[in-house]
Amino acid sequence: MIPKILHYCWFGKNPKSELAQKCIATWSKYNPDYQIIEWNEENFDVNQHPFVKEAYEQKKWAFVSDFARVKAVYELGGFYLDTDMEITRSFDDLLQHKAICGYEFKGRPFSAFFAAQPEHSFVKEMYAYYLQQEEMKIMANTTIFSKLLIEKYGASSGDQYQELANGVTLFPSHYFSLDVPKNYVIHHFEGSWLDAAHQSTYKEMVNLYGHLKPIVEMKNGKIVMKDLIYNRKVYNIDQILEQIPLSYIIQFVKNKFLEKLKLKKT
Template identity: 35%
Template sequence: MIPKVIHYCWFGRGKQPYLIRHCIKSWKKVMPEYELKCWNEDNFDVNKIPFVRDAYKARKWAFVADYVRFYALYHEGGIYLDTDIETLKPFDQFLDKPFFAGTEVRGVNNKYISVDVSTFGCIKGHWYAKQCMEWYHDKPFLDKSTGKVSGDVVQVVATNILLPIGYRKENKDQQIKDVYIYSNQYFANKENNPNRQEVYSIHYFDGSWVDGKHGYFYSFARKHDLMHIYRKIEVLTSFIRRILAFREKK
């Protein structure tokens, strides 16, 4: 059985914005009997491997968490949640699975599909968590030839490890050995505008790792702790665009 422990990461010692505080509060409300464990500089050696060390030096906290999530669950078992995940229902029904995760569906026409390890759980010592963790052990943070992060984001790493043994990039429930991958209606992408009675959690994609310019309103919201409002507007506009696109097809 997966232990009733929710692991999350908060590196950099910065203040948690409203959206993050709201999400963590939802975990406590929905699953009050679960223990919460925050991984940070006080209980994890950021110099453990070169990937994490260099990501930390570059202040890329999300990439530090990419490794630490697997380290935490491999060594202790439990459930990992990104801090921008709001929980709506208890995860109790998944605790008898050796490993469970969701599906991420993004991009134009939902073309991008991958294993979603922003929400996942496993028993202590699980082989898949170990393989994901060990992928980072011999990788530099940045690829010298491209200047980009080695292996891309954590979802790509997790997906590429599972593909050779039967995972299909499809938005449906799948079982690969003792790994259970659920459709994104369980641990939903925010773009899906899900019926809250049918899902367990919503991922708001806070995007704290994203570089570059994303417009005035994005920058303003990030600077003034208004990302929770920005994301709600983003969901609404996405919903309106889909309605208009549907009407145009008629």
């Protein structure tokens, strides 16, 4: 089982943003009997390894956190969350799993939220990766995380529930990332790995994905879309097409036209 511990990292001794404070407040609101541990310079040795030492000296707080999060969850077990993650319900029904993680969107499992029992093999392999680094490498933790899940644990690129090797459970994006009605966590994307200009756009992109996913995968999508536009007149076609880059529309029409020509020739 996963212990009732919520881990987060706050290195650099800077004051927490208003968003971070609001998000962290939701953790105890929905999980009042969980221990919350903040990892910082006071309780984590930033000189213990060349990777984390160099990252700290360069004030790359996100990379310090990359090392600290896997070490903490490997040794103690529990849930790791980025400080820009808002909890929306109790984690109690997740405790039964050996290890859990989720998709940010299709094809991209992410490391902003994950959990495991102590010394689980998946987190051990993540931790081993950092221990093998002789210096800091500018590589997103999510890239390493996704590669390991796909190549060693058999995760598929689809954004769906999956039970993987060694008791790792992979959840769809609406569980721990998207701002949708039924979830556990909303990710607000305020991380230091994104500059200010891209934070809002990235969040909007991920949440738009959450809304588009059921439409794209809908079996009768064309019929429903036609009903909304022509019968119920909820939207007109121009409003929808205006949101799609013109070059994509032209390429789509071109491909469809060529398909029809090939069919006629045969």
